Amino acid sequence: MSAPVDERISDEIEALEAILLDDVVIKKVDGIPKIIETVVHPSTGDDVDQQYVCVTLEVKLTPKYPEDSPDVALRNPRGLDDETLATINSQITKRLKECAGQSIVFELIELIRENLTESNLPSGQCVICLYGFVEGDIFIKTKCYHYFHSHCLASHLIAGEKYYQEELDKLPNWQQVQAPPYKQTCPVCRCHVSCDVEALKRAPHPVESTTAPPFSLTAELKALQKHMAALLARQIARGGVVGMGDTGPPPLTITTASDNEDEATNGATCSTAPPPKPPAARPAVKDSSSERDSAPGSPQARAPYKGPYRGFNRRGKPGRRPRGAPR
Template sequence: MSAAIDERVTDEVEALEAILLDDVVVKREDDVPKSIETVVHPSTGDDVDQQFVCVTLEVKLTSKYPDNSPEVTLRNPRGLDDETLANINSQVKKKLKECLGQPVVFELIELIRESLTESNLPSGQCVICLYGFTEGDIFIKTQCYHHFHSHCLASHLIAGKKYYQEEMDKLPNWQQMQAPPYQQTCPVCRCPMACDVEALKRAPLPVQSITAKPFSLTAELKALQTKMASLLAHQIAKGGVVGMGDTGPPPLTITSPSDNDEESNATSSTAPEPTKPEPRHNGQNGAHGNHSNENSTPGSPQTRPAYRGPYRGFNRRGKPGRRSRGGQAATR
């Protein structure tokens, strides 16, 4: 350790590593501590499943720390709304002023832990139903520290698996065999997770969804409807809404190979029989007639409907009735 490092900083870092073990990360440059990072959870004893909130504390040590205050950042809050997070930040700034001139990292960890313990109930809304979390709600915390009502998450996972199966049924068999199996993911961050859907389904509905007042069209909503209708009319007049008042070409439609096959079958069933070439008679065919009668075949591009099947490039060998690589009709 360099002699230029303040002994107070050295003692603090050693104490943090001895107490927090692997839960603290100390970043060094040339053996000089530059930043300290740790994830702070509420105090729940050994019951980790009851820790519903957390936040990452990052402390960047300045060159004159602890005589100068370090740079403190709270990152990746989980289960905390903006108001709770702002309150914690305010307490951190106050603690930095009180402890100026002495190591403060451990004090900050304890301060944040106490605040999280008092707010150890997910704040904000369930992103599935948009109702908040109240007393009596049964909710679940994912491995990525996102919270949902158990009943809402069950409905989301059931709908997601149903949509996955519908999309799989549209694929050919060889693609279905190569496709990965269905994987449950977090509705917020898409991290993989594993939940017992049947157990989640047995949970009751969110309390606020039952006790919420019936919907009524208030004056505020009516004013908002009028404003949005005026905005929509302006967008239509400027051509900003596709499909309404648009006299131009239709928008691009993305189809699957099965759609092309169905359209091709429907076209071929209603298309007229291709005309056969008339026999050649001397003196009755013009300059263009000689080429068309000699080289044309039944179902040539001049008489058959436009090709809508799979990509032609998959079969490039010349066959009767199809074009070869040279662009002429293949003959035997």
């Protein structure tokens, strides 16, 4: 039989469910609420497309809640950098101390929503061009809450479709028919996205890409080049470099009998130097068995087989279990 639930907790949960409806999840153990979870978005009215950031608030109710403060954690932040998350966490800690002994979950939701409304612009960098998001940039938010400059995402999707088509053309016709069609995916999490590539392509380039100063070889880059050159020289001295100018042995290649014959023929026709003399053989004791084996017509004297390799003989034999049959 489950223990009775504190009336203050029941009232708080009822209020949260009435306000947030399906946006709040109450996890219970033996009928007792243990975890309250909800995804918090910035306040943008009814325009959901303008919500560029979000975070999941997880509140674990302690056994003596609300007298004791609950355990609060922010999960799955989208569009928020570490500095913004640290600011929100510090404000949550302060609010928990100020409201000890009171129901605090809804106040925490409002606190986070205020911060998200002020930071309703994706922070960090576009993973395609590695430039940040600044005022004047035209960017897009995917369903998985990842952000890219519109022009960058268009270039990425066009290149991805081109690569897919090139790989598809290498397949035989029967595999091309069975291959699935190309699907647009998020560059970060590979989730399926649906974008109008032509509309994205018409967007301007990122602002920072047009205003960035031209590249110049600074003293820091020169020092880095010198350091990397020293590392390369050390690796060459230790014999651990494989790349351009490598004078080591050629890589192992697989040849056939016909290739060996062609190589021998080419070597015989193109070579002008006399063949090397074989080393002097050691005197050996004659053996009747060795003479018999090397006699014409013996198996050892037969020429090696140079025909095509036909694999193992897999014909069924009496008493042999067929492949795939139960033991």
